[in-house]
Amino acid sequence: AQRVTQPEKLLSVFKGAPVELKCNYSYSGSPELFWYVQYSRQRLQLLLRHISRESIKGFTADLNKGETSFHLKKPFAQEEDSAMYYCALSGYSGAGSYQLTFGKGTKLSVIP
Amino acid sequence: GAGVSQSPSNKVTEKGKDVELRCDPISGHTALYWYRQSLGQGLEFLIYFQGNSAPDKSGLPSDRFSAERTGGSVSTLTIQRTQQEDSAVYLCASRLTTTSGAYEQYFGPGTRLTVT
Numbered sequence: 001a002q003r004v005t006q007p008e009k010l011l012s013v014f015k016g017a018p019v020e021l022k023c024n025y026s027y028s029g030s031p032e033l034f035w036y037v038q039y040s041r042q043r044l045q046l047l048l049r050h051i052s053r054e055s056i057k058g059f060t061a062d063l064n065k066g067e068t069s070f071h072l073k074k075p076f077a078q079e080e081d082s083a084m085y086y087c088a089l090s091g092y093s094g095a096g097s098y099q100l101t102f103g104k105g106t107k108l109s110v111i112p
Numbered sequence: 113g114a115g116v117s118q119s120p121s122n123k124v125t126e127k128g129k130d131v132e133l134r135c136d137p138i139s140g141h142t143a144l145y146w147y148r149q150s151l152g153q154g155l156e157f158l159i160y161f162q163g164n165s166a167p168d169k170s171g172l173p174s175d176r177f178s179a180e181r182t183g184g185s186v187s188t189l190t191i192q193r194t195q196q197e198d199s200a201v202y203l204c205a206s207r208l209t210t211t212s213g214a215y216e217q218y219f220g221p222g223t224r225l226t227v228t
Binding site: 034036043044045046049086088098099100101102103104105 | 143145147154155157160162168203205207209216217219220221222
């Protein structure tokens with residue numbers, strides 16, 4: 001079974017402060033991890049995936065297999081970062097089937 | 113190109129009525145997912161279709177919920193005898209999967225269901 005845990009439902013930070021959204025996972029194989037974001041009145045969209053190892057909108061996330069974590073980080077928060085963030089895990093379950101499991105989400109609020 | 117579309121965008125129904133929600137995935141996407149997003153509850157998995165395989169229905173909350181995917185494309189989520197607790201935004205997503213890997217999941221705009 002695969003599981004994704006986002007321990008914080010709500011995270012408030014001041015503009016310019018560092019941000020870290022926590023994500024821990026449970027999966028027996030080699031996972032593929034994603035962060036999705038939902039801005040107000042917009043649809044859910046992909047923010048980044050770990051295999052790309054890229055920085056999107058100043059956000060980065062490193063897969064730590066030892067700690068089974070995939071925390072999302074940004075050094076200086078901006079007001080436009082306020083949104084709902086979901087961590088997701090894709091695991092291969094055989095026969096060309098990929099289960100995609102989401103965490104419960106963390107609402108990030110950046111205080112001006 | 114066209115993204116995932118869902119209809120209707122909003123649906124208000126009386127308790128006890130049946131509703132059908134429609135999802136048009138991106139053409140060629142082999143995987144289709146339904147989720148429910150309730151206020152303050154995050155994203156709840158409902159059902160997953162993968163090609164011609166039997167769907168994963170493990171997330172459906174009760175036997176009042178069912179879904180079909182016809183011809184490997186359009187999907188319909190049906191809720192029978194709706195209850196007030198069914199009020200939520202229902203999201204559909206599609207994804208391209210191949211024998212060598214799976215790709216980004218694309219979400220539709222959702223259907224906001226209100227049961228009065």
